[in-house]
Amino acid sequence: MENELFNYLERIANLLRQETRLEGQCLGLQPVQQEALYYLSTCNRYSDTTLAVTEFLGLTKGTVSQSLKVLENKALISREKDNSDKRVTHLKVTAAGREFLAHTCPPQKFNEAMAGLSASEQDETKVVLHKLLQKYQQATGRTAFGVCRNCKFNQTATEGILCGLTQETLSITDVILICREYED
Amino acid sequence: MENELFNYLERIANLLRQETRLEGQCLGLQPVQQEALYYLSTCNRYSDTTLAVTEFLGLTKGTVSQSLKVLENKALISREKDNSDKRVTHLKVTAAGREFLAHTCPPQKFNEAMAGLSASEQDETKVVLHKLLQKYQQATGRTAFGVCRNCKFNQTATEGILCGLTQETLSITDVILICREYED
DNA sequence: GATTATAGTTTCGAATCGAAACTATAATCA
DNA sequence: TGATTATAGTTTCGATTCGAAACTATAATC
Numbered sequence: 001m002e003n004e005l006f007n008y009l010e011r012i013a014n015l016l017r018q019e020t021r022l023e024g025q026c027l028g029l030q031p032v033q034q035e036a037l038y039y040l041s042t043c044n045r046y047s048d049t050t051l052a053v054t055e056f057l058g059l060t061k062g063t064v065s066q067s068l069k070v071l072e073n074k075a076l077i078s079r080e081k082d083n084s085d086k087r088v089t090h091l092k093v094t095a096a097g098r099e100f101l102a103h104t105c106p107p108q109k110f111n112e113a114m115a116g117l118s119a120s121e122q123d124e125t126k127v128v129l130h131k132l133l134q135k136y137q138q139a140t141g142r143t144a145f146g147v148c149r150n151c152k153f154n155q156t157a158t159e160g161i162l163c164g165l166t167q168e169t170l171s172i173t174d175v176i177l178i179c180r181e182y183e184d
Numbered sequence: 185m186e187n188e189l190f191n192y193l194e195r196i197a198n199l200l201r202q203e204t205r206l207e208g209q210c211l212g213l214q215p216v217q218q219e220a221l222y223y224l225s226t227c228n229r230y231s232d233t234t235l236a237v238t239e240f241l242g243l244t245k246g247t248v249s250q251s252l253k254v255l256e257n258k259a260l261i262s263r264e265k266d267n268s269d270k271r272v273t274h275l276k277v278t279a280a281g282r283e284f285l286a287h288t289c290p291p292q293k294f295n296e297a298m299a300g301l302s303a304s305e306q307d308e309t310k311v312v313l314h315k316l317l318q319k320y321q322q323a324t325g326r327t328a329f330g331v332c333r334n335c336k337f338n339q340t341a342t343e344g345i346l347c348g349l350t351q352e353t354l355s356i357t358d359v360i361l362i363c364r365e366y367e368d
Numbered sequence: 369g370a371t372t373a374t375a376g377t378t379t380c381g382a383a384t385c386g387a388a389a390c391t392a393t394a395a396t397c398a
Numbered sequence: 399t400g401a402t403t404a405t406a407g408t409t410t411c412g413a414t415t416c417g418a419a420a421c422t423a424t425a426a427t428c
Binding site for chain 1: 407408
């Protein structure tokens, strides 16, 4: 089989989308909206804006703006104006939003499938997918959206953690989040 | 990171969808339509119907019927009535359809990313993803859509290959295709 | 031969999507 | 300082997807 790997990915993506669609029905949430919500729950304070979501999902900002409006109307996210730049609004996942995500994202059957793999198989899968993703992001030249801790700008020193790009100090909970400024 | 593996899959799926959207623009094809077209190019004669595409994509048959109409209008697929069951129409990818798929599916940048992995890394990724997919399909209880050759109904004997379910003989080109009746 | 099941299409209303116009604030540069 | 340009985000519009349900036609069942 020529495109075996691609086929597996497509099929898994299909199943994920199906399950996501199903789990969103109770709140009337579309798959895209859930993806946006989940992204916002995993990203750091440099990456919780409309534009960051736009980049992450690969859609236009107009489209994303509408999806975010839905999430706000359902009280799953709230908006906070940025202090220094008045054009920017930060999007925070509310308690209700986290509650919803907790038992829908990742979808339950996916978690079951994961549990069917041994710990070493899971690790192995993580490693190879991470590598594939890295290569793919390089090839497309798109924003990488990596975990802060592994970023080349992240400066973990004895006196604490620092982002070399923003020159801000980071907490331990900060550095495990996803950042749109990530670079390998 | 808790849901690391899920995050990688989501991100790869996003990039694939973005690239698919881009590559479909020249023919005015939506990602779903391309997925349907690609599926039809990989499946066997038991699996090239509207309903099989519906199961594969996890959508409703009405929706899929519309997408297929688009593909037919663009002359990327053609319809053939089934001989024995007049309710059934088989969907065949035309030369133009195969031409289009040849340089868009898998998307080019994805292929580049793949090429960035060593042969053994590619193999390893295939193995673990296959296992994950198997478990996921078990968990969801959905149609498996596996390769004919690996199916439990496939009976490769000295006198040829036979499908134990349909009792039909299969060719070498048959058994590398995807079948909706596949079972482990 | 009547009922039920299956394959597929059509219709309709709700929702996504991109493109483009628009507002508001920030940054640049003369 | 003031004019220009860039950036963050929203709104509007038309095209398209999507699910639900009604519909046609053929096959299987009883």
